[in-house]
Every structure is written in C-alpha cells, then in structure tokens.
Amino acid sequence: MAGRFVVSSASVTDLQRMAELARRLAGADGRVDAVALAGDAGVLAPEDGTLADTAGGLAGLADTLLVYEGAGEYLRGDMWAAALVDAIGQDGECVLVADAPAAREAVARTAVSCRASVASMCEDLQRAEGGGFVARRSIYGGVADGLIALVSTPAVCLFAAGKFEGAPSGESVPVEQRTLGAPAYEVTHVGDEPVVRTVDLAGASVVVSVGRGFVKREDLDLVDPLVSALGAELGCSRPIAEDFKWLPKERLVGLTGESVTAELYLALGISGQVQHLTGVKGARVVAAVNNDAKAPITRNADYVVVGDLYKVVPELVNALRSRS
Amino acid sequence: MRIIVCAKHVVDSTEIRWDDEHDEVVLRNLPTKISDYDRNALEAAVVLKESEPSVDLDVVMIGGEAALKTLKEAVAMGADRGHLVEGGWDDPFDPLRSARVLAKAIDQLEEPDLVMCGLVSEDGYNGVTGAALAQLLDVPYLAPVVGLKVDEGSLEAVLDVGSALRTVKVAMPCVVAVDSAMNVPRLPTVLQVMKVKGDRVAKMSLDSLSLSADAAELAHAGELVGSESGAVERRRVLIEEAPDEAAARLVEYLRQEGVL
Numbered sequence: 001m002a003g004r005f006v007v008s009s010a011s012v013t014d015l016q017r018m019a020e021l022a023r024r025l026a027g028a029d030g031r032v033d034a035v036a037l038a039g040d041a042g043v044l045a046p047e048d049g050t051l052a053d054t055a056g057g058l059a060g061l062a063d064t065l066l067v068y069e070g071a072g073e074y075l076r077g078d079m080w081a082a083a084l085v086d087a088i089g090q091d092g093e094c095v096l097v098a099d100a101p102a103a104r105e106a107v108a109r110t111a112v113s114c115r116a117s118v119a120s121m122c123e124d125l126q127r128a129e130g131g132g133f134v135a136r137r138s139i140y141g142g143v144a145d146g147l148i149a150l151v152s153t154p155a156v157c158l159f160a161a162g163k164f165e166g167a168p169s170g171e172s173v174p175v176e177q178r179t180l181g182a183p184a185y186e187v188t189h190v191g192d193e194p195v196v197r198t199v200d201l202a203g204a205s206v207v208v209s210v211g212r213g214f215v216k217r218e219d220l221d222l223v224d225p226l227v228s229a230l231g232a233e234l235g236c237s238r239p240i241a242e243d244f245k246w247l248p249k250e251r252l253v254g255l256t257g258e259s260v261t262a263e264l265y266l267a268l269g270i271s272g273q274v275q276h277l278t279g280v281k282g283a284r285v286v287a288a289v290n291n292d293a294k295a296p297i298t299r300n301a302d303y304v305v306v307g308d309l310y311k312v313v314p315e316l317v318n319a320l321r322s323r324s
Numbered sequence: 325m326r327i328i329v330c331a332k333h334v335v336d337s338t339e340i341r342w343d344d345e346h347d348e349v350v351l352r353n354l355p356t357k358i359s360d361y362d363r364n365a366l367e368a369a370v371v372l373k374e375s376e377p378s379v380d381l382d383v384v385m386i387g388g389e390a391a392l393k394t395l396k397e398a399v400a401m402g403a404d405r406g407h408l409v410e411g412g413w414d415d416p417f418d419p420l421r422s423a424r425v426l427a428k429a430i431d432q433l434e435e436p437d438l439v440m441c442g443l444v445s446e447d448g449y450n451g452v453t454g455a456a457l458a459q460l461l462d463v464p465y466l467a468p469v470v471g472l473k474v475d476e477g478s479l480e481a482v483l484d485v486g487s488a489l490r491t492v493k494v495a496m497p498c499v500v501a502v503d504s505a506m507n508v509p510r511l512p513t514v515l516q517v518m519k520v521k522g523d524r525v526a527k528m529s530l531d532s533l534s535l536s537a538d539a540a541e542l543a544h545a546g547e548l549v550g551s552e553s554g555a556v557e558r559r560r561v562l563i564e565e566a567p568d569e570a571a572a573r574l575v576e577y578l579r580q581e582g583v584l
Contacts, residue, residue, distance in 0.1 A: 077455065081459075101483075101485040101486050102485070104451040104452060105467065107452065108419075108452040108453075108459060109458070109459040109465075111452070111545070112420065112456050112459040112460055116545070117545040117546050118450075118452060118545060120450035121449060121450070138554055139416075139551060139554075140337060140349055140416075140447060141446075141449070142554050143340050143341065144342050144552060145554045147550040149546070149547045150545075158450075158452075185464035185498075186464075186495065187493070188493040188494070189491075189492055190480065190491035190493055191490075191491050192488040192489070192491075193489040193491075195484075195486070195487060195488055195489060197487075230584075242504050242505070243508070245505075245508075255449065256504070263583045264578065264581075264583035264584075273338050274340070274554070275338075277556075278554075281556050284581075285578065285581045293562060293564070299560060300555065301559075301560065302558045302560070302561060302577075302581075303561045303563060303574055303577050303578070304561065304562050305570045305571070306564045307564075308567070311567040315568045315572075316571040316575065318571065319568075319575040
C-alpha cells in the first residue's frame with residue numbers, strides 16, 4: 001500500500017530514524033516528506049545540523065525536505081504543529097515525530113486539528129490489517145509492552161528519542177521552502193537562563209544509583225568512594241529526585257528521567273518499581289544491594305546482595321580496591 | 325481570577341503488575357488515587373489561591389462513581405469545588421478523548437483564566453491531553469512549567485526546556501502543564517477530606533455536555549489492542565553472606581562478567 005508520510009524531529013539522528021521507518025511503511029510508491037523549521041536565528045529543527053547537513057543525511061530515506069521559514073525565535077509547539085498540519089495537507093497518511101521539548105504540544109495540536117488518532121512513547125509502528133496502524137509502546141510505566149491501534153487517518157505518532165543505526169545513501173534530498181503564517185498565540189519571550197548539564201547518565205558505562213534505602217541526605221556521601229572506584233556516574237530513583245529532591249532531576253533514572261545503556265548498573269537501596277526498571281532495561285548487567293530479598297529488584301537484577309547497604313557499600317569499596 | 329485544574333483519577337501505578345499466568349496487566353481491585361503529576365498542578369493552583377484569596381478554584385475529573393472519593397481528596401487540597409464528569413473510565417491510551425470531554429466540561433463552567441494539569445498522567449504518560457485541550461479551547465499552552473507568576477491578566481511562567489530555564493509571558497486564558505519539580509504537593513488529612521461535603525462536588529453527565537456515549541467526539545482515537553510482559557530476563561543470583569564476603573563475591577561475579 002502506498003501512502004504519504006511526514007516526519008519531523010528536533011535532532012538529525014531521530015529524523016533519519018523516523019524517515020527510515022516511514023520509508024519502509026510507505027512502500028515503493030509512497031512518499032516521505034521531512035519537515036524542518038527555520039526561524040530568525042537559523043534552523044530550529046533539527047537544531048543540530050545545517051539544512052545542507054540534514055538534506056544530505058536524508059539521502060535515500062526521504063523524498064523531500066520541507067523547510068518552514070518564520071518559525072520564530074525558538075522551537076515552539078504551536079508553530080511546529082502549524083508546519084506539520086500544512087505538510088500533512090489533504091493526503092498525509094501518517095506523521096512521525098521524535099520526542100523533545102515542544103514535540104508533545106506539536107503532536108497534540110496536530111492531532112486535534114487533523115482529527116487524527118495519536119499515540120505517545122512509540123517504539124515501533126506497523127500497518128494494521130484492514131487499514132490504519134498499530135504502534136508498539138511501553139505501558140503502565142513498563143509493566144508491559146502494549147499495542148495501540150490508530151484507527152483514524154492521519155495517524156500521529158510520537159516516538160521516544162533514540163539513535164539511528166543505518167546510513168544515508170545517494171543524493172541529498174531536494175529542499176522546498178515554505179513560509180509559516182503569524183503565530184496563533186502571542187508569547188513574549190522574557191529570557192533564557194542556560195542550564196549547564198554536567199551529568200551523562202544515558203552514555204555512562206557504569207551507573208551507581210541510590211534509592212530510598214538511604215535514610216538521610218548526608219548518607220549519600222557513603223557512595224562517593226564507590227562511584228570513584230568504579231568510575232561511575234551517580235543516578236537515583238524517583239523519590240530521591242522528585243519527592244525528597246536530594247539530587248537534581250538530571251540524575252533520575254526511569255520513566256520520567258533517563259534510560260541507561262550502561263555495561264553495569266548498580267542499584268543501592270532501590271526497591272525496583274517498574275517505572276524505575278524501565279530506565280534500566282538497556283543495561284547489560286544489573287547488580288543490587290537491598291535489605292529485602294522480596295523487593296522487586298531481586299527479580300530484575302543479575303546479582304543481588306541481600307543486606308544492609310550501610311555495611312555492604314564500604315566493603316564493596318574495600319573489595320574493589322584490594323583487587324586493583 | 326478563575327482557575328480550573330484537570331485532575332485524573334488513576335489506578336495507583338506502583339501497584340500495577342503483569343500476570344504471567346494469564347498474560348495480562350492486572351488492574352482490577354487496585355487502589356485508586358489522584359495522578360501524582362496532577363497533584364503538582366493542584367498544589368501550584370492552591371499556592372496561587374493562598375497568595376490571592378479572590379482566586380476561585382475548581383477541579384474537573386473524569387470517571388465513574390469510584391472517582392468521587394478521589395475528587396473529594398483533590399478538592400480537600402484547597403479547591404472551592406469539584407466537578408465529576410461521568411464519562412466512565414478515563415482511558416490512558418486515548419488522550420484525545422480525555423481532552424474532548426474536559427473541553428466540553430470546561431465550556432459548561434464559568435470561563436476560566438487559567439487551566440492547569442500535570443505534565444503527564446501516571447497511567448498513560450502521553451503528555452498529550454493538556455496540549456490537546458489548549459488546541460480545543462484555542463489558547464496558548466505552556467509546559468513544562470516550573471515557576472508561575474500572575475500579574476493583571478497575564479501570566480509569567482518559567483519552563484524547563486532542557487537546555488535552559490525559559491521565562492515567557494502570555495495573556496490569559498491559557499493552559500499550563502506543571503512539572504513535578506515545581507513543588508511538593510500537600511497531603512490533605514482524612515479530616516479535611518471528610519469536610520468536603522456533597523455541595524462542593526457536582527456531577528456532570530455526558531448528556532449534559534451534549535456528548536452521548538457513542539458521540540463522534542468519543543470514538544476511540546487510540547485503543548490498546550494487545551500487550552505482553554515488559555520485563556527483561558535477568559540472572560537473579562542472590563548473595564546472602566556477611567557484608568565483607570558478599571561484597572567480595574559480587575566483585576568476583578562482576579569481574580567474570582567483564583564489567584569492571
């Protein structure tokens with residue numbers, strides 16, 4: 001079946017991934033249009049490449065790069081939606097957008113405007129028998145993988161951010177310039193206070209995470225020697241970042257935080273709620289220290305020390321030091 | 325000023341399990357509650373009301389009879405009244421339906437200056453409902469909000485956009501989605517919940533919103549049609565020795581795995 005697909009993303013690698021998937025679903029006679037947004041200060045989406053880079057990166061994956069000028073000062077969800085709605089036009093069958101700040105607003109407004117069906121957190125997409133699409137996504141915080149039927153057309157799919165493993169091939173795709181109208185809503189930009197990110201949990205090869213097994217904020221000092229002995233990045237579970245606010249949210253591992261891809265993930269005093277485990281799925285080896293042998297983490301780890309972390313953590317530091 | 329908070333009645337997400345025997349997610353007979361993220365929105369609204377007592381604060385919730393208790397709990401946090409839209413189960417995989425029902429309900433109430441909700445819901449994690457509601461109401465949408473200031477008809481909000489804390493200003497009405505980093509929600513006491521009498525919670529039927537159960541607006545735009553376990557198989561080796569021996573054994577295992 002042939003169809004016209006629209007893909008858009010705030011990053012080039014996600015745009016390539018969306019385009020590759022759309023290419024596969026669109027079939028030989030189908031069409032894939034990539035959407036970019038440009039504003040006063042240059043390209044806003046994808047924000048990490050020039051238009052020439054993006055057009056080259058889409059070689060063999062998309063048919064056209066539609067560049068919408070006039071998107072404003074920064075990437076706004078309502079302006080993004082205006083571009084998507086225009087790109088879908090009368091015959092767009094499906095829209096794939098990678099998650100990013102403003103992407104959810106873009107997807108939601110587009111879905112309402114086009115009387116579309118919508119799914120968030122998509123990991124894969126297929127055509128359904130008898131028409132429409134079926135999206136695969138994690139549901140209930142990671143308890144299960146669910147299949148979401150998207151019945152009405154167009155289908156609007158918000159994908160989790162990820163990596164593109166393939167490679168573009170051939171000629172750069174042609175660029176077509178279009179212009180957005182004035183914004184529907186007046187939003188005054190007062191100013192930005194840059195946030196310096198110092199933590200890279202997603203890319204770290206060893207992550208040591210702390211949870212509610214720690215009684216006081218000061219007790220977190222206990223893990224410092226372990227973190228340095230392992231050359232690890234420090235992470236935490238949701239209560240530590242969101243309820244107690246002992247650590248900044250950039251250290252949060254789980255559904256509402258980061259997903260790790262570490263070789264080793266060491267969970268200290270973390271019971272292992274599914275919302276946390278969702279962020280740990282990509283780790284190769286999961287180890288844990290927990291005083292409750294019945295905690296869910298024991299069923300979801302490779303090695304579990306059942307014991308008092310206040311006693312085990314210093315011994316772990318000793319054991320690591322004595323073998324080096 | 326009028327504020328409406330949209331709060332969701334959900335099954336406690338920490339209690340949801342996968343049943344290996346029947347190959348299904350178990351949702352029956354689980355405790356229900358206000359979606360955590362909407363409690364952050366309620367807290368932010370109550371804080372605005374505390375600083376400006378003329379603020380009139382309503383809570384709107386979709387659900388069946390069982391949601392009434394949840395709604396009272398939401399009102400007990402400091403709202404003036406609650407409205408239960410008798411729309412059945414607020415399906416986590418159909419955020420457009422939720423948004424359409426909420427938009428119709430808000431149309432029936434005195435016009436708000438500010439509509440607030442959590443950034444995502446605890447069961448669906450879509451992050452779509454609030455923005456879809458803004459589109460239906462044809463107003464600006466601000467998210468994820470970590471700071472709020474109201475000043476004579478305009479709203480100044482701080483958004484956490486990842487690379488920066490962005491301050492923006494819009495004229496109201498508008499919809500804002502509150503980030504959990506913004507505050508620590510208060511827990512109403514049992515007594516406070518009991519004090520929420522029947523006259524502070526009203527029910528709205530779908531019929532009264534000109535929505536019949538089979539209305540086109542309520543047709544499923546997204547529907548869960550299958551599921552399988554999301555667990556990753558792990559070795560599950562338990563080490564139950566004295567701390568020094570256990571630590572040495574764990575280090576040995578990790579060395580064998582080649583991760584040290």
